[in-house]
Amino acid sequence: MASSCTINLPLWALIFFALSLNPIEARGPVGRLNGKSPQWTAAGGICASSVHIYGYKCEEHDVVTKDGYILNMQRIPEGRANTSGVSKRQPVLIQHGILVDGMSWLLNPADQNLPLILADQGFDVWMGNTRGTRFSRRHKSLSPNQRAFWDWTWDELVSYDLPAMFDHIHGLTGQKMHYLGHSMGTLIGFASFSEKGLVDKLRSAAMLSPVAYLSHMTTVIGDIAARSFLAEATAIIGVAEFNPKSGLVGTFIKAICLKAGIDCYDLLSVITGKNCCLNASTIDLFLANEPQSTSTKNMIHLSQTVRDKVLRKYNYGSGKSNMKHYGQALPPAYNISAIPHDLPLFFSYGGLDCLADVTDVKYLIDQFKFHDTDKITVQFVKEYAHADFIMGVNAKDVVYNQVATFFKRQS
Numbered sequence: 001m002a003s004s005c006t007i008n009l010p011l012w013a014l015i016f017f018a019l020s021l022n023p024i025e026a027r028g029p030v031g032r033l034n035g036k037s038p039q040w041t042a043a044g045g046i047c048a049s050s051v052h053i054y055g056y057k058c059e060e061h062d063v064v065t066k067d068g069y070i071l072n073m074q075r076i077p078e079g080r081a082n083t084s085g086v087s088k089r090q091p092v093l094i095q096h097g098i099l100v101d102g103m104s105w106l107l108n109p110a111d112q113n114l115p116l117i118l119a120d121q122g123f124d125v126w127m128g129n130t131r132g133t134r135f136s137r138r139h140k141s142l143s144p145n146q147r148a149f150w151d152w153t154w155d156e157l158v159s160y161d162l163p164a165m166f167d168h169i170h171g172l173t174g175q176k177m178h179y180l181g182h183s184m185g186t187l188i189g190f191a192s193f194s195e196k197g198l199v200d201k202l203r204s205a206a207m208l209s210p211v212a213y214l215s216h217m218t219t220v221i222g223d224i225a226a227r228s229f230l231a232e233a234t235a236i237i238g239v240a241e242f243n244p245k246s247g248l249v250g251t252f253i254k255a256i257c258l259k260a261g262i263d264c265y266d267l268l269s270v271i272t273g274k275n276c277c278l279n280a281s282t283i284d285l286f287l288a289n290e291p292q293s294t295s296t297k298n299m300i301h302l303s304q305t306v307r308d309k310v311l312r313k314y315n316y317g318s319g320k321s322n323m324k325h326y327g328q329a330l331p332p333a334y335n336i337s338a339i340p341h342d343l344p345l346f347f348s349y350g351g352l353d354c355l356a357d358v359t360d361v362k363y364l365i366d367q368f369k370f371h372d373t374d375k376i377t378v379q380f381v382k383e384y385a386h387a388d389f390i391m392g393v394n395a396k397d398v399v400y401n402q403v404a405t406f407f408k409r410q411s
Contacts, residue, residue: 040288042103046074046127046135050106055080056116063168064140065131065160072135073165074102074127079120080110089124090203090411091173093165097183097211098154098302099244099291101134102127104390107285112393114180114400121404124173128165130157132241133292150240153301153314154184158191166201176203178407182390183355186210191311191334193343204344204410206403208389209356212336212364214306216357243293274352275385277392286391311336336367346377346406348399350384377406 042049047058051074059075078089094115096104105127110116119125129136131152132144142149169177179202181189186207192198193205301314308315312333316322319329326332339345345368349361368376381388381398389399 040285042134042289046072046101046103046106046129050103051076051116054110054116056110056119061168063164065164067156067160068140068142069131069136069160070138070140071131071161071164072129072133073168074115074129076115076119076125076127078124079122080116081120088175089122090407091124091126091169091175091177092118092407093126093128093169093177093179094118095128095162095179095181095185095189096130097181097185098298099294101129101136101290101292103289104286107282107289107391108279108393112396114390114395114403117396117400118404118407121408123178123404123407126165126169126177128161130161132294137293144241147240150242150295151297152295153298154188154191155301155313157188158195162188162192162198166198170201176201178203178410179205180208180403181205181210182208183211183386187212190336190339193339194334194336196338196340199340199343202343204346204407206346206348206406208348208399208403209353209386210347210349210361210364211356212311213309213360214302215309215363216359217306217355239296241293242296242299244291275387275392276352276383277388277394279393282391282393336364337370339368339371341371342375343371344375344377344406344410345371346379346403348379348381348389348402350386350388351380351382352385355386 045060047060051058056076057078059077061073061075063071063073065071094102094105096102105115106113115125115127131137132150137144139149144150166177179189181187186209189205189207190210190212193202297314304315305311310333313326313331315331316325322329322331347361347365349356349358351358365376365378379399379402384392384398389395392398
């Protein structure tokens, strides 16, 4: 089998990271967590399956974007042992990566899950679920069975999904919020904040496994996927929904595994790097609940980012088409260095991460060389790979407590 870090992988990686085999074939019964038996999947909602069972309050919220998508969010307004004297809890929005949803933060016991840890530390915690994921497959006028429902890329997550979430939280709390993203959740955060549309509602941002520049991702399978124009081929044959679990997309992915000589059963390690700190029951729950769909057009956009080595808006394929959409022959670039220099930022990245590669993250951080030096905190975790930041059994001590301390300093 190929080694866990031997390529140049596009953000395609999370396709395969999420795919990691057939969820039905999980490896056995999941143990009881903190004396509770978690539901095998979140079919009845994330609050019911993964928050209420631990004794936390949790609210399900629906938010409508300006282009008509109905997004599902969860709110954990207080910790399990709430102190009635605490008022005006600072809101935190937690944003997942591609091909997963908010459930990915809640697969460990309660004392290891980031949203519950932050709630216990006095924050008003919100989790976003971007369009196309299982609880955000609704629209005011479109159905997921229509191609038009899937006509978007992460540009629309920047322009519509994040603003809708921010407006909803700010409208209910009246406060600026902290933002925490993982992987693609960091990408859309960087792009949005660079355009300054949300910074008036933003208190600080913490970016785990930050992704923006993708030139040094290190796995064979992603390189093959991007350079073989897999997403474009999928679009040509009329597949608008990119669902790694089934259909032509699943068939294509298996073919790529075969071509690369990779054992698809171990894609979690092959794509993310050898995660140091996951337990088997967590992986079983992950496989039972993920991956989630995204749009094929979104995957094309991510592949463009890998091949072009530039962070810019979706390329429609010709100067004429780009001129129609943007008024210029090439898509506009996102200028990360335009993020306000006084915005407090926390970065945490891993030495064994094959997605957020160390070289790419260092280049990303270099874009902030003119940022106020007292507003940036950088943490390097030598033994961590990509999934350790969301599912690591020791992430509370290694990363999450540091994030909470960082947020509290910005009050």
